[in-house]
Amino acid sequence: EAGVAQSPRYKIIEKRQSVAFWCNPISGHATLYWYQQILGQGPKLLIQFQNNGVVDDSQLPKDRFSAERLKGVDSTLKIQPAKLEDSAVYLCASSSTSEQFFGPGTRLTVL
Amino acid sequence: AQKVTQAQTEISVVEKEDVTLDCVYETRDTTYYLFWYKQPPSGELVFLIRRNSFDEQNEISGRYSWNFQKSTSSFNFTITASQVVDSAVYFCALSEWGDDKIIFGKGTRLHILP
DSSP, X not given: OOOOEEEOXXXXXXXXXXXXXXXXXXXXXXXXXXXXXXXXXXXXXEEEEETTEEEEOTTSOTTTEEEXXXXXXXXXXXXXXXXXXXXXXXXXXXXXXXXXXXXXXXXXXXX | OOEEEOOOSEXXXXXXXXXXXXXXXXXXXXXXXXXXXXXXXXXOOEXXXXXXXXXXXXXXXXXXXXXXXGGGTEEEEEESSOOGGGOEEEEEEEEETTOOOOEEOOOEEEEEEO
16 A cells, blocks of 8 residues: 655755645545644644545644645645745645554755 | 653663653543654654553553553653664654544654664
8 A cells, every 4th residue: 555645855945935745645545634843843733634625724824834635635735935934844644544644754944 | 732741852772772762741631542653764754553541551562562651641652672773753642532633742862872
């Protein structure tokens, strides 16, 4: 069974630029999560989708972050414009029951 | 409010030694889940265990064991006869019953020295 796929693995941008991350969850998993993991900290949930609907986006900085999962499968997370403090690893996870499976993450560096 | 505290930021032990990673949690809920995840250098979070608040039995899986004590709100993780491949960051986490949202601790970086 293929795991959660994410791309790109690494991204370096300058502040005020835009960036997008892509996630392909495990086939059949209805729930998809985006986490932000700042260096030295644990992952923090940004947004949770159930199929193509948002379940929880309370910790998503909506002035600059957006996410979508239009067909209930793949998802994209966008930052526009990026700030220095957005430097982090962005992890995508999916689940069908209560266990979440994580992708390898995208490491974002904002200069 | 929910909170997970991993007081040990970094631990180094020599291979074959036993090592215990501490985890203390806070929650107002009477029903909840506790987790441990491993994050190797590759970056992917690997699920190790989930324990619900009703089950205080200790669990053993190979060289790994977990000690859940509700009285002290702790869920400690022990690796017996550590190996270099155990080197990683380990996260303890908590979620409310019926809620998929997981609250992670800050992690403990474990170095197993050959």
